[in-house]
Amino acid sequence: MFVLRQCLTLGTKSSVRNFAAATNLVNVKINEDTGVVIMELNKPPVNSLNYELLEAMHRTLVKLENERCSGMILTSSSPNTFSAGLDLLEMYKPTVDKARKFWGMLQNTWIKLYSAPYPTVAAINGHSPAGGCLLAMSCEYRIMVPKKKIGLNETQLGIVAPQWFQDCMKNIIGSRQAEKALIAGTLFSSEEAAKIGLIDELATDKEDLMKKAHDFMDEQLGLPPLARSTVKIGFRKDTLNRLINSREVDTKYFIDFIFQPKVQESLEMYLQALKKK
Numbered sequence: 001m002f003v004l005r006q007c008l009t010l011g012t013k014s015s016v017r018n019f020a021a022a023t024n025l026v027n028v029k030i031n032e033d034t035g036v037v038i039m040e041l042n043k044p045p046v047n048s049l050n051y052e053l054l055e056a057m058h059r060t061l062v063k064l065e066n067e068r069c070s071g072m073i074l075t076s077s078s079p080n081t082f083s084a085g086l087d088l089l090e091m092y093k094p095t096v097d098k099a100r101k102f103w104g105m106l107q108n109t110w111i112k113l114y115s116a117p118y119p120t121v122a123a124i125n126g127h128s129p130a131g132g133c134l135l136a137m138s139c140e141y142r143i144m145v146p147k148k149k150i151g152l153n154e155t156q157l158g159i160v161a162p163q164w165f166q167d168c169m170k171n172i173i174g175s176r177q178a179e180k181a182l183i184a185g186t187l188f189s190s191e192e193a194a195k196i197g198l199i200d201e202l203a204t205d206k207e208d209l210m211k212k213a214h215d216f217m218d219e220q221l222g223l224p225p226l227a228r229s230t231v232k233i234g235f236r237k238d239t240l241n242r243l244i245n246s247r248e249v250d251t252k253y254f255i256d257f258i259f260q261p262k263v264q265e266s267l268e269m270y271l272q273a274l275k276k277k
């Protein structure tokens with residue numbers, strides 16, 4: 001299998017097809033021989049998750065349900081950042097309608113990604129704060145390049161990671177570690193994240209990252225798919241259903257929270273600090 005994959009990635013027998021995407025916010029390639037898809041986030045400079053990027057991801061995930069997709073590797077075209085998390089401009093002085101639409105698309109995208117039956121790997125080639133960490137945690141396996149930051153740092157911005165973000169973290173690093181990290185809004189270095197199990201493997205560089213992601217995929221493709229996905233969904237169903245059964249309440253909570261003057265003040269200060277950097 002490994003030799004076959006090397007041939008495929010070296011292009012000798014490979015038949016890699018670009019997905020006809022409606023936008024270029026995501027680059028999607030499917031290997032017709034293995035069915036493995038690479039979804040690369042492509043919203044420079046930092047893949048901040050605005051409505052349009054989330055919609056492009058969601059559209060791709062829906063499309064993959066009807067393709068012969070055997071697995072998906074999620075990565076980024078940015079040299080330094082996997083994703084900077086939610087686009088702060090979606091939360092800073094939005095209209096209620098815009099905020100509602102944005103949050104609904106975030107929920108849609110997360111539900112599709114978290115419940116994908118095929119194996120999913122986050123090839124984290126850069127910083128991955130907040131919503132970026134959520135994307136990574138929603139995949140089954142996380143590999144990360146050295147000396148970058150990952151975590152749910154919302155508290156540091158004066159906002160709160162929603163329950164489903166928190167649940168994802170608890171499911172990976174356990175309740176005690178998650179509680180400490182969420183209260184402090186800790187951003188872990190890649191190396192610290194590997195120690196506490198927030199990421200599964202460290203890679204030396206981007207090439208090694210993609211090699212390791214394909215290695216994981218090869219292992220998974222050797223397993224009976226129905227048994228594999230049944231176990232995966234069994235583990236994830238409580239977390240999924242908790243959001244699915246309370247989407248409206250979750251949206252209302254988000255809107256009530258971000259429209260508070262103090263929260264808008266914090267967002268403004270954080271945005272200014274980012275611009276001044």
Ligand SMILES: CC/C=C\CCC/C=C/C(=O)SCCNC(=O)CCNC(=O)[C@H](O)C(C)(C)COP(=O)(O)OP(=O)(O)OC[C@H]1O[C@@H](n2cnc3c(N)ncnc32)[C@H](O)[C@@H]1OP(=O)(O)O
Pocket residue numbers: 045046048049080081083084085086087088089127129130131132153154157159160161162253254257258274275277
């Ligand atoms: C009850 C529920 C209520 C609320 C729930 C909300 C949950 C929120 C989840 C989130 O995801 S909030 C977002 C949190 N994200 C961050 O804190 C990351 C902020 N960004 C950074 O730390 C850095 O940008 C970086 C990712 C480490 C990359 O650093 P780098 O030096 O490479 O880039 P630079 O900082 O110069 O940024 C370039 C450019 O991009 C703008 N930017 C960065 N992040 C965001 C963002 N999240 N949203 C919007 N815009 C962002 C930054 O301002 C720069 O813009 P400029 O070029 O115009 O100056």
